[in-house]
Amino acid sequence: MTSQPSVRLWPGVVAVLVQWLCWFVAPALGIGDGLTGLIGAGIGTLAVLIWWLFFSRTRWFERVGAIAVMIAAVVATFPFLDKSIQGGMMGLMFRIFVIPNLCLALVAGAAAGRRRSVAARFALTTVAIVIGCAVWTLLRTDGIREGQPQLAWRWTPTAEDRLLAQAKSIEEPPAPPAATAPPSIPAPTAPVAKKDPEWPGFRGARRDGIVRGARVDTNWSASRPVELWRRAIGPGWSSFAVDGDLLYTQEQRGEEELVSCYRVSTGKPVWKHRDATRFWESNAGPGPRGTPTLSNGRVYTFGATGILNVLDAATGAVIWSRNAAADAKKQLPIWGFSSSPLVDDERVVVAASGKLMAYDIATGKPLWSGPNHGGSYSSPHRATIDGVAQILLISADGTTSVAPADGTVLWEHTWGEGTPIVQPAFTAEGDILINAIAATGGLGIRRLSVKRDAGGWKIDERWTSTGLKPYFNDFVVHKGHAYGFDGSILSCIDLADGSRKWKGGRYGEGQLMLLPDQDALLVLSEDGELALVSASSDKFNEIARIPAIEGKTWNHPVLIGDVLLVRNGEEMAAFRLATAR
16 A cells, blocks of 8 residues: 555544533533533534545545444444443434544544554554444443433442342341232222321322421521431432331332331331332333322332332231233333322322323222323322312323323323423412423423313413423422423523523432422432522522432432431432521
C-alpha cells in the first residue's frame, strides 16, 4: 500500500467533543434534559459520519470498511453482553449508547494511523472499534438513573448480592407458611374490625400524598432531622403502609418476592412472607412495585408478577392468595404489575395492567372485572363524583370510571397514547386532574368536569396544560394549584387555567408529599436527598435540603407523626423531624 496525505482530524475531534458533551457531560451537570442531550448527541454523530465519509481524506474503501466493521462489531459483541444490558429496553439502549464509543474509536484509530500506510491505519482503526465495543462486555447495568444507565463492572456484587450474603450470617424472623398461587379457597371468614391505620397504603388514606395535621420545624440547620435507624433492604419500588409500630413493604430477595413487616421504632424485622417468584427488567431492576394496603388487621399486596396476597397483619399468615394476572388473562407488562390494592367495603380491587379485578375480601372469590384497556402502571382510585361512589383507573386508553359493586362502566374519557403511572387528583370544586404520557415524553395534565344528569354522565375538558408533566412522580393539589414534576424539575401550575406559575429545583425522578398545614412540600429526590420546598405559587423556594439515603430512590416517602420513613432499592431509614412550635 502507498501512503497518502495525512488524515484531516480536527473536524472529527470537534464532532466527537460535541457528541460527548451533549450525551454525557451536560446531563451530569444538569444542563438541559435527556431529549436535549439525545438531539445534541445525534447531531454530533451525524457530524462524525459526514467528516469521515467526505472530509477525512482517507481512501473510500477505508471509509466504507470502517462503518462495516462498526456494524459487525456491534452484532458480534451482543451475545457476550451481560444479561442486564442484553435484556429489555437496555438492549436497545446499548445500540444507542455504544455509538459514542464507536465514534471516539473511529477518531482515535484515525489519529493513531494518521501518518501511516493505508493498511496500517485501517488495521489500527479496526482494533480501536473492536475495543470500543468489547469494553461493554465487561460492564453490567443496575438500571436507569436520571435517564442514564447505572454502569458497573460486571463482576462486582450488586446491592442485592451483598444483602443476600449478609442475610446468611444474621438471624431472620421465622416466615409463615408460603402460599401457592392460587391456593384452595378457605371457608369465609370476616375480618375483625380495628381502628384505622395511621398510613393504610399507597400515598395515604386518600392516595393523594397529603399529610394532614403535620407541622415540622423547617429550620433544619438548627433542628436537623435525627436518624433513628437505617437498614439494608431488598430491591423494589414499594412504599410503606404503617399501623402503630409496624410498617409493611415489599422487596425482592434472590428468587423470592417478599412481603415484609418491620418495627417503626427500631427497623427490626417482625415477619416475612415469601413467594417463589422473581421479576426483573433492565431499566428499574428487580423487585415488586406495588405498596401494601392495610385494612381491618389484614395486609393486601400485589406482586410484580401478578400474585395478590391477603395476609394476617400481625403474623403474616396467609388468609388467601390469587394469581390476578392469570384471572385477568394479562401478560406480564414490561415494567411488571405495579398496582397497589384498593380495599373498598367488602372487596379488594387491583389493576392488572389496565384491567380492574375485584375480589371478595373474605374468600378471594373473583367478583367482577372491568373493561380490558391498554397498559397501566397506575392504581385504582376511590372517588365520589356528583354524589356517586366510583373507582377510577387511568390507562393507555384514557380514564375509566366503574361502579364499585359490579364493575359497570359509568363513564370514560380518552386521552393519551403511552402507559400512565400516576394517580388522578381532585380540585376543591370536584373536578378531576388526570395525567397522560406519550411514547416520546409527557403530555401533561388535563382538568375534567364530570357531572351526571338525566342523560347520563357528561365530561367537559376545562383545559390541558404542559406546565406540569409528571412521569412516575405523583403530584399534589394545594390552594388552587398543583405541584409536581416537569421532567426532573419541580413545577407549579394554576388550576384555574393550567398556566405555569414557576419551575425550579432539580430532584431527578423524585417523589413528594404535601404538608398543607404549613404550606410545604417534603421532597425525596432521586439521589436520596430530603428537601423542604415552599408550597407557594409565588416562586420556587427551597427551604432546606439534607442527604438521607444512598442509591437511586424512586419510592414514595411516608410521614407518621414526627417520624419520616424513606426507602429505595438498597436501604431504608427512619428520621425524627422536630415539630414546629
